[in-house]
Each structure stands twice: as structure tokens, then as C-alpha cells.
Amino acid sequence: MQLVGEVFPIVLRDLIVLKRRLIVLIGSNLMGPILYLTAFGWGLGSQIHTPEGSYLNFVLPGILSLTAMTSAFNGSGPSITISRIYTKTFEELLIAPIKTSSIAIAKIITGLIRGILACASLILVSFFYGANPFLWNGMFIIHLSFCLLIFSSLGVIAGLIATSHETMNRLNSFFITPMAFLGGTFFNTNLLPYPISCIINFLPITPCSNGIRAAALQKPLVIQYFFEESLWLIFLIFLIIWILKNKELTTPY
Amino acid sequence: MKAIRVVELTKSYGTKRDVIAVDNLSFEVEEGQIFCLLGPNGAGKTTTIRILNTLLKKDSGKIYFFDIDLDKKPQEIKNIIGVVQQHTNVDSELSVWENLLIHAMLHKMKKSMFEERATQLLETMDMLDKKNRFANKLSGGERRKLTIVRALLHNPKILFLDEPTVGLDTLTRRAIWNDIKQLRSSGKTIILTTHYIEEAQMLSDQVLIINKGKKLIEDAPNILINKLGKITVEYQENNKTAYKFFNTTREAKVFSANLNDLNSIFIRETNLEDVFLTITGNGGEQYCNSLEKCFP
Numbered sequence: 001m002q003l004v005g006e007v008f009p010i011v012l013r014d015l016i017v018l019k020r021r022l023i024v025l026i027g028s029n030l031m032g033p034i035l036y037l038t039a040f041g042w043g044l045g046s047q048i049h050t051p052e053g054s055y056l057n058f059v060l061p062g063i064l065s066l067t068a069m070t071s072a073f074n075g076s077g078p079s080i081t082i083s084r085i086y087t088k089t090f091e092e093l094l095i096a097p098i099k100t101s102s103i104a105i106a107k108i109i110t111g112l113i114r115g116i117l118a119c120a121s122l123i124l125v126s127f128f129y130g131a132n133p134f135l136w137n138g139m140f141i142i143h144l145s146f147c148l149l150i151f152s153s154l155g156v157i158a159g160l161i162a163t164s165h166e167t168m169n170r171l172n173s174f175f176i177t178p179m180a181f182l183g184g185t186f187f188n189t190n191l192l193p194y195p196i197s198c199i200i201n202f203l204p205i206t207p208c209s210n211g212i213r214a215a216a217l218q219k220p221l222v223i224q225y226f227f228e229e230s231l232w233l234i235f236l237i238f239l240i241i242w243i244l245k246n247k248e249l250t251t252p253y
Numbered sequence: 254m255k256a257i258r259v260v261e262l263t264k265s266y267g268t269k270r271d272v273i274a275v276d277n278l279s280f281e282v283e284e285g286q287i288f289c290l291l292g293p294n295g296a297g298k299t300t301t302i303r304i305l306n307t308l309l310k311k312d313s314g315k316i317y318f319f320d321i322d323l324d325k326k327p328q329e330i331k332n333i334i335g336v337v338q339q340h341t342n343v344d345s346e347l348s349v350w351e352n353l354l355i356h357a358m359l360h361k362m363k364k365s366m367f368e369e370r371a372t373q374l375l376e377t378m379d380m381l382d383k384k385n386r387f388a389n390k391l392s393g394g395e396r397r398k399l400t401i402v403r404a405l406l407h408n409p410k411i412l413f414l415d416e417p418t419v420g421l422d423t424l425t426r427r428a429i430w431n432d433i434k435q436l437r438s439s440g441k442t443i444i445l446t447t448h449y450i451e452e453a454q455m456l457s458d459q460v461l462i463i464n465k466g467k468k469l470i471e472d473a474p475n476i477l478i479n480k481l482g483k484i485t486v487e488y489q490e491n492n493k494t495a496y497k498f499f500n501t502t503r504e505a506k507v508f509s510a511n512l513n514d515l516n517s518i519f520i521r522e523t524n525l526e527d528v529f530l531t532i533t534g535n536g537g538e539q540y541c542n543s544l545e546k547c548f549p
Contacts, residue, residue, distance in 0.1 A: 009358035017346045088342035096359035097331040250308050
């Protein structure tokens, strides 16, 4: 109950801001996925057939995991960096009589909400592209939730350790963008040469997009994906706890 | 009772911890006092304040608020302190009322209590008519006032004011001085840092001057002034302004009579700025730069 009381005001603040920016936010979140759906789903996809049927049905779960990744990461990370380094509103949270872990949980929830919003919008839009309404099953929701939680947590970590907005952009360029293209979003990672596929299978996005795709295409349950997603989530939570304990969360001045 | 007790506080920065911002600093603040931390840029004032209000981690030392150890019960202490930062860190994306509401919720205030207190404080600060305005539409002075209202909302016993009037016009600054005086009358303990020495002299009960993270001197402003000499003679010497301090106007006049350039002599009351410049050695070679030389 105490935890809820500590987390709620922070989430409420983010929801108030989210409500005011809702249309712009959904629009910006959908812009990339719509381009991917048009280019890879309609354009390129009409020429390609996969064992799963049309390429659109294959690529949509990948684009969904990509959207979940970027929207959850960007829903939590940059706002923390800006509030820590530029507006300094993060200090208002640090001097409040709440645990720092409550701040982290609240920011993960914010990333999760933004991710859900972006994914729900994408699912709606995907129907216009002729995608099958295949997605709503339990496994799909569990994999998508893992994906959102993992990348929202990763966003929190990035937000807490970034020393400037540029650092945040670099993290995006070096980690998020490569994962967006390589992590099983647009193609089957097993098609890559052995050492490269090993590295790519190790990325947090890969079990998420493989899991979401398997669930969406109603393939048999693969425990390995759950195992890998759980490991990533546990690792990231421990990393957040370590950062909160050991790192200065604010600037000296 | 001691509102704050700081014992051998040390803080350093850098990967090798070679930049010492606060160096073995100890001081005590009485309950109900306005306690002012003074020092030149980079003296360690803000670092000290930020450690006290739990924003920065210390290297070593102990801090007690009303005999409660900050290391052991940080949440309890966060409930009894209010902080106005050097930078106006109001949430620009929220209205004045929403800024206060989130603060109240973070401090677990009841809704009725929040509404009553927020209305009362906004009225005191002459901002009630702006409660629905977005924070980014407020003027600099109004934003500063909002940070003060926010810091006072949960009725803290101790208030930290880090350069509360920086960048404000004279009128707003004077209004904030009045507010600070009223807060003292209501029994709050106030820790103030400022670059305006006039502000420190006017408001403080006790002044601690630090430089390079070390304590130089601590006393009431009038005692520090009396130690230096109540009367100051300003005069020109080798094309530079020189200062001499005396206990009486008579002594000052006798000294002035022997000076060559009588037109450049100015006899006035000594102020805290003279003490500050003398102590920190920032006044040029005419100034003493050690306590022993200043206050033998």
C-alpha cells in the first residue's frame, strides 16, 4: 500500500503530461511503424512469401516488438535524463520522503503505459494494412508485456546513467537502433551466419520479437523465450537497484 | 535545541576523488535560527546544502537533524525539511496547482489539508489568482515564489534556501526577504546560502563563512563586524582602493587626517561584505587572509 502511495503521484504526473500530448505522441510513435509497414509489409512484402504465409503477417510481430521497444525505452529514459540534468525536477522526487526504488518503479510504469498506447495504436492501424486479427492471445500479451517491461527498465537505466541528452542519443544510436533492425524484427535470426546469430540471439529484443511472433502465428510454446526474457528483466532490475544505491542521481550543482 | 548538527563532513568529486568540495566541515544550527552559509564561488556551499537535503552522498562525516541520524532515517528527515533549490525547478508542464498537488501527494498530505494550505500559501505569496496558470507562463519571480510555496506546503520544520533571490529584481527580492523574516517568526529554522552579502547581513542570526570546503569563521553578523571594526575608512593608495577598520569614528577620523588625498576618503559603517572580503582574501593585497591577522 505504501509503495502504491509513493508510485502513484509520479505516474499521475506523467499521465497528466501524457494526456496533454496524447495525439502528438501517438502520431510520433506510429510514424516509424507505419513507414515500415508500408515499405516492408506492402511494398517489399507483396513480393515475398514466408513459411508463415504473407510477409506482412511475419513482419508485423517484429514491427510490434520494435514499437514496444522504442516507445517503452523512450517513454521512460529521456524524461528521466531531462528532469535530472536540465529541468532538475527529478530533485523534487529525490528529496520527497519516498524510496528511490519507488521512483524507478513509477518510471518503468510510465514507459509501460506509453508502450501499451503505441502498440495498441499500431495493432489498430495494422488492420488497415490487411493484417489478420491474430494477436489477442495470452502468450502474445505475456511476451509483449515482457518486451515493454524490459525496455522500459532499460530506459530507466539509461536515464539514470546518462550525463547529457547527447549521451542518451548515443545510447539510442548504439543499442536501440541496431536492435531495431537486427533483433528478429524483419527476418528470422537463424538465417544469419552462426557467430552473428549467437550475438543477435543474446540481445534482449530477440526473444521478445521471436516470442511475440510465435504467439501471434500460434506456433508451439517456446519456453526458452520466456526464460531469456525473465533473465533479462531480473538482470535489469538488479542493475537498477545497484545504480540507485551506488550512483549520484543528480548533478553536483 | 540543535536543529542540525554536522560533524566532520567531507565530500570529494572526480574519479580519483581528488577534488575536495567539502573538507572536514562541522557546524551546528539552533532551532528557529536563520543560518547563512557564505563563501566565494566554488567554496562548497551548494554541495554542503545538497548533502544536507539528501541529494548528494557524502564521503564521510555525520549529519543529525534534531538528533536523528540522516544515514539511519533519511525518510523521516525528508519529511521535516523543505528545499528551495538554486535553480527554479518547477515542473513547466504542469499548472501551479498541479505542481503543488504532486508535491503534496509525494509528502502524503491529506487532500483537505493540501487544499487549505496551498490556498493559504498562494494567498500569502500573492499568487492565488495564478493557480491554474502553467508554470512555464510565470515570470522568474513568480516561479521562484512557487518553489518557496512548494517547499513550505508540507509544513517543514527546516527550510533550505539555496540562493533564493538570485536573478530577481529588487522589488521581488525585498518581498522574498519579508517572507523569509515571516517564516523565522513562525519558528522555522532556515538555512540560507546567498551571494548577496547584504541579504545575509539583513536576514541571518548566524553566519558561517567557508572557502575551499573549509570553515573559516562562524558567528553572528554584528559580532563579526565588531571584531573587524565598526568603522571603515576607504581611501586611495597607489591607485587602488584601500580599507582600514577602526572601533570608533574618532580613530577613523584621526587616521584619515594623516592621509594625503583627502578627496578620496570615505568613512562609513563596516558591513558584512567587508568581513567576507577580508576573511576570504578576495579584496586584494590590502586584505588580511587569515583569521589570526584579521581578528588577533
